[in-house]
Amino acid sequence: MVRKLLALLPLIVAVYARSVNEEPKHWAVIVAGSNGWYNYRHQADACHAYQIVRKNGIPEERIITMMYDDIAYNEENPTPGKIINRPDGPDVYEGVKIDYRKEEVDPKNFLKVLSGDKEGMVGIGSGRVLESGPNDHVFVNFVDHGAPGLIAFGSKFLHASDLHHTILKMHKDKRYGKMVIYVEACESGSMFTNNLLPKDINVFATTAANPHESSYACYMDKVRKTFLGDVYSVRWMEDSDREDLSTETLTKQFEIVRRETNTSHVMEYGNLTMGDMDVAEFQGKNTQMHIFDKMPIPNPNVDAVPSEDVEMNILQLKVTQAKTESERGLEKQKLEHLKNTRRRTEETFKHIVALSVNNNKDIVYDIMMERRPLLSHDCYKPITEYLRTNCPGLNLVQNDYALRHLYTFVNLCERRTPQEAIMGAIDKTAEDTDLC
Structure with a gap:
C-alpha cells in the first residue's frame, strides 16, 4: 500500500502544481437592481459595464447579468432598443445577454449566484451561477439605491450582513482566488466598513460613497428626460474605456476615479494590497489589439444631483419643457x-x-x-x-x-x-x- 502511494506521489504533486500555476479564469457578475424610467441610469451603467468586460475578453458564458430590462423598449425611450450611458454616446444595450429579469432580480437569487448554488437557481432565469474555482478572478459590479447597511434590490433589500456572510462562504468554499467588487449606491461604504469586509480574504472593494452620503446621478438628457449615468460608475467605466488595462493597476484606477468624482467620497475596502494588480486581471485580459475610446467625454460632475433628487429634477424639467x-x-x-x-x-x-x-x-x-x-x-x-x-x-x-x-x-x-x-x-x- 505504501509503495503504491509513493508511486502515485509524483503524479499528485504534478496535478497540484498544475492547479496552483493554472492561468486564472475571469468571471463577472453585473447587476442593476432598480426599475422604472427615472432609474434609467442604473441599467445604462450595467450595460456599459457588460460591454467593457466583453470587449476585454471575458466570454459570455462567464458573465452573469441581472437587470429588470424595462428601459430599452420602454414607451418613453425615443430610441427603442437602444440605451446610452453618456450624451450622444454609443448604444450599450446591443449584445447584452441578460440572465435574470424582472422579479428574478432579487437579493436571494444574487447571493445564490455568488455562492454557486446551482440547485437553488433551477427554474429561475437562465439558472446560471458562478462556477469559479480557487484560482479564478471574479469581478462584481452592483448598481442601485442604497442606505446604511443595505442596498435596494428590486422590491427588497440586500443587507450588508447577508453579503458579508456570503463572501465569507465563497472564501471558505474556494469560489475565487481574488475578487473585486465595485458598488454604485448611496451610503455604499456602509456595506463594507467596520470589518464587514475582512482584509485577509483576497477581496478588494470600492464604493461610490462613504457610509453617510449620497451617490450622484449625472448626464441629464433633455430628450429622454432622465439621467444617463452615475458619476462614480461613469468615471470608472470611461477610464476603463480609454486605458490599457494591462498596464493600469486597481489602485491607479481608484485614485483616478476618486480624484475625478468631486460629488461624493469614493472609498476602498478589504485587501488593499490587491491594488497593485492590473485592472485587466478582473475586467478582462484581451490578447487582441483594440482601439481605445479617445473621444472627448463631458464632465459628469457638472449637472450631477444627489440620487434622492433625481425624480424631482426630472419633473422640473418636464414642467419647463x-x-x-x-x-x-x-x-x-x-x-x-x-x-x-x-x-x-x-x-x-x-x-x-x-x-x-x-x-x-x-x-x-x-x-x-x-x-x-x-x-x-x-x-x-x-x-x-x-x-x-x-x-x-x-x-x-x-x-x-x-x-x-x-x-x-x-x-x-x-x-x-x-x-x-x-x-x-x-x-x-x-x-x-x-x-x-
Missing part, C-alpha cells in the same frame, strides 16, 4: 405630489422615532440630527424589514428619499432602543395616521 398648458399643469401636479410625499416621509420617520422614545423631545432631536456608525446589524436588519412590510404607504424600497432617513433607525438601534418599542411605534404609526 411642456408644450401645452394642460401638459404643464399635469407635470406640476406630479411635482407637487412628489413634494408632498417627501414631507410625509419626513413626518413618518419623526413620528416613529418619537413614539419609540416615549416622545422625549430632547432624544428625538438628537436621533434626528446625529449619524452613528452602524454596528448593531441584529437590531437594524429586522427593524428595516419590519418597516418595509408594515408601512407599505412609505414605499420604502422605491422611495429613495425615504432611504435617506434610515439613519434614524441606525441611531435608535445604536442607542439600544428595544426592538419591540420601535416595531410598536411602526404599528402605531400605521394604525393612527395615514402616513403608512
Whole structure:
C-alpha cells in the first residue's frame, strides 16, 4: 500500500502544481437592481459595464447579468432598443445577454449566484451561477439605491450582513482566488466598513460613497428626460474605456476615479494590497489589439444631483419643457405630489422615532440630527424589514428619499432602543395616521 502511494506521489504533486500555476479564469457578475424610467441610469451603467468586460475578453458564458430590462423598449425611450450611458454616446444595450429579469432580480437569487448554488437557481432565469474555482478572478459590479447597511434590490433589500456572510462562504468554499467588487449606491461604504469586509480574504472593494452620503446621478438628457449615468460608475467605466488595462493597476484606477468624482467620497475596502494588480486581471485580459475610446467625454460632475433628487429634477424639467398648458399643469401636479410625499416621509420617520422614545423631545432631536456608525446589524436588519412590510404607504424600497432617513433607525438601534418599542411605534404609526 505504501509503495503504491509513493508511486502515485509524483503524479499528485504534478496535478497540484498544475492547479496552483493554472492561468486564472475571469468571471463577472453585473447587476442593476432598480426599475422604472427615472432609474434609467442604473441599467445604462450595467450595460456599459457588460460591454467593457466583453470587449476585454471575458466570454459570455462567464458573465452573469441581472437587470429588470424595462428601459430599452420602454414607451418613453425615443430610441427603442437602444440605451446610452453618456450624451450622444454609443448604444450599450446591443449584445447584452441578460440572465435574470424582472422579479428574478432579487437579493436571494444574487447571493445564490455568488455562492454557486446551482440547485437553488433551477427554474429561475437562465439558472446560471458562478462556477469559479480557487484560482479564478471574479469581478462584481452592483448598481442601485442604497442606505446604511443595505442596498435596494428590486422590491427588497440586500443587507450588508447577508453579503458579508456570503463572501465569507465563497472564501471558505474556494469560489475565487481574488475578487473585486465595485458598488454604485448611496451610503455604499456602509456595506463594507467596520470589518464587514475582512482584509485577509483576497477581496478588494470600492464604493461610490462613504457610509453617510449620497451617490450622484449625472448626464441629464433633455430628450429622454432622465439621467444617463452615475458619476462614480461613469468615471470608472470611461477610464476603463480609454486605458490599457494591462498596464493600469486597481489602485491607479481608484485614485483616478476618486480624484475625478468631486460629488461624493469614493472609498476602498478589504485587501488593499490587491491594488497593485492590473485592472485587466478582473475586467478582462484581451490578447487582441483594440482601439481605445479617445473621444472627448463631458464632465459628469457638472449637472450631477444627489440620487434622492433625481425624480424631482426630472419633473422640473418636464414642467419647463411642456408644450401645452394642460401638459404643464399635469407635470406640476406630479411635482407637487412628489413634494408632498417627501414631507410625509419626513413626518413618518419623526413620528416613529418619537413614539419609540416615549416622545422625549430632547432624544428625538438628537436621533434626528446625529449619524452613528452602524454596528448593531441584529437590531437594524429586522427593524428595516419590519418597516418595509408594515408601512407599505412609505414605499420604502422605491422611495429613495425615504432611504435617506434610515439613519434614524441606525441611531435608535445604536442607542439600544428595544426592538419591540420601535416595531410598536411602526404599528402605531400605521394604525393612527395615514402616513403608512
